[in-house]
Amino acid sequence: MPEFFNVVPPTEALDILLRNLRDIVTDKEALPLSQTLGRVTAEEVIANENLPAFPRSAMDGFSVRAKDTFGATEGLPAYLDIIGEVPMGQTPQITVSEGQAARAYTGGMLANGADAVVMIENTLEVDEKTIEVLRPAALGEHVIQVGEDIRVGERVLPNGHKIRPQDLGGLAGLGLTSAIVAKRPRIAIVSTGDELVPPDQAPLPGQIRNINTSIISALVIKAGGVPVVLAIAKDDFGSQRAAALSGLEQADILVFSAGSSVSSRDMTAEIFQSFGNPGVLLHGISHKPGKPTIVAMIKDKPAIGLPGNPVSAFVVFNLLVKPAIHTLMGLDRSTEPLTVQAKLIRDVASIAGREDHVQVSLIYENDSLLADPIFGKSNLVYTLIKADGSITIPMDTGGVYAGQSVPVQLY
Ligand code: AMP
Numbered sequence: 204m205p206e207f208f209n210v211v212p213p214t215e216a217l218d219i220l221l222r223n224l225r226d227i228v229t230d231k232e233a234l235p236l237s238q239t240l241g242r243v244t245a246e247e248v249i250a251n252e253n254l255p256a257f258p259r260s261a262m263d264g265f266s267v268r269a270k271d272t273f274g275a276t277e278g279l280p281a282y283l284d285i286i287g288e289v290p291m292g293q294t295p296q297i298t299v300s301e302g303q304a305a306r307a308y309t310g311g312m313l314a315n316g317a318d319a320v321v322m323i324e325n326t327l328e329v330d331e332k333t334i335e336v337l338r339p340a341a342l343g344e345h346v347i348q349v350g351e352d353i354r355v356g357e358r359v360l361p362n363g364h365k366i367r368p369q370d371l372g373g374l375a376g377l378g379l380t381s382a383i384v385a386k387r388p389r390i391a392i393v394s395t396g397d398e399l400v401p402p403d404q405a406p407l408p409g410q411i412r413n414i415n416t417s418i419i420s421a422l423v424i425k426a427g428g429v430p431v432v433l434a435i436a437k438d439d440f441g442s443q444r445a446a447a448l449s450g451l452e453q454a455d456i457l458v459f460s461a462g463s464s465v466s467s468r469d470m471t472a473e474i475f476q477s478f479g480n481p482g483v484l485l486h487g488i489s490h491k492p493g494k495p496t497i498v499a500m501i502k503d504k505p506a507i508g509l510p511g512n513p514v515s516a517f518v519v520f521n522l523l524v525k526p527a528i529h530t531l532m533g534l535d536r537s538t539e540p541l542t543v544q545a546k547l548i549r550d551v552a553s554i555a556g557r558e559d560h561v562q563v564s565l566i567y568e569n570d571s572l573l574a575d576p577i578f579g580k581s582n583l584v585y586t587l588i589k590a591d592g593s594i595t596i597p598m599d600t601g602g603v604y605a606g607q608s609v610p611v612q613l614y
């Protein structure tokens with residue numbers, strides 16, 4: 204059986220891939236705010252205004268001069284005359300002088316001359332014209348100051364930031380109704396194999412339905428890219444090369460599924476190399492599942508050969524293709540991946556010199572989170588469907604034991 208030479212650790216494979224993407228310029232586009240959720244900023248955003256733009260009451264109550272309330276207690280309240288109100292959305296038409304108060308509403312402006320707000324709960328209305336203030340208000344109390352939320356010139360969002368719902372609110376609040384974001388990278392997906400038929404066809408004996416294209420397309424969308432799905436390519440050089448060429452013309456990254464191993468039927472490496480240098484950068488990673496993995500550069504575009512087994516394709520996509528998509532979008536990846544700690548309930552064996560990815564299902568029991576490893580061959584796609592996440596067993600570790608706390612990367 205042919206052997207892999209020079210398998211590289213997965214982290215090194217990722218380094219090699221990302222190093223080759225360094226000089227690729229992120230394409231930008233300006234989009235209306237409503238279309239930017241989940242997109243990645245391609246420029247930092249600087250505040251063009253102060254927020255709030257005027258001092259706002261943080262409470263329902265009365266705007267007052269703080270010094271008129273000094274020393275007020277329930278036993279010895281300060282008596283203030285109500286001179287009117289400042290309606291919401293309007294500038295004050297009234298001015299409080301010594302011993303006076305004006306009705307204030309949450310988010311509204313203060314009366315002229317006022318420098319604090321007494322919340323309604325700390326007052327008693329003696330009659331329509333008078334309140335008792337039961338506690339002193341400090342200068343500026345319950346007042347949101349100009350620029351307290353954000354100031355002109357401050358950074359609203361960094362470059363490379365994935366836009367969240369609250370970010371849209373922050374931009375809207377400043378009147379920034381569009382944002383400059385990275386274009387979504389296009390990922391061409393070619394599933395190869397004589398045994399494959401599309402999911403809407405009944406396979407003959409020996410044939411199987413194409414699982415990987417569905418998984419990979421969805422992973423592309425989840426990573427922020429646009430899948431460009433090509434037809435299944437047969438295991439012959441001409442078909443696969445034509446598919447690769449078409450994919451490269453239409454997309455920023457080319458992904459091949461299957462044929463990535465080293466037997467005579469496995470053609471992906473040969474196809475990638477047929478376009479000339481740089482060609483195949485590495486073939487084989489010390490990772491389970493997913494050893495038969497290929498990373499290539501075809502001119503200035505990355506091409507990745509994923510293993511055909513669905514679980515391997517899924518795992519290696521997350522290991523290499525997802526970070527490549529993020530890098531092309533200029534996404535700051537320092538916040539990835541999200542993990543939770545869980546207690547392993549069974550031993551997981553591994554061998555040193557190889558990184559392992561093991562699917563786990565999570566169980567809540569007596570307020571603690573348990574991780575149950577799911578074992579199964581990498582051809583069994585339902586091991587992924589039962590999983591809530593996966594654990595990584597590092598290269599230099601011989602295994603992890605029941606009772607150990609492990610970080611689980613969530614799906
Ligand atoms: P290969 O890399 O071609 O040796 O494929 C490895 C295994 O993955 C074989 O059992 C294939 O039948 C299976 N396989 C390859 N491509 C797909 C696919 N698109 N969907 C489901 N299984 C696949």
Ligand code: MG
Pocket residue numbers: 395396397461462511
């Ligand atoms: Mg095959």
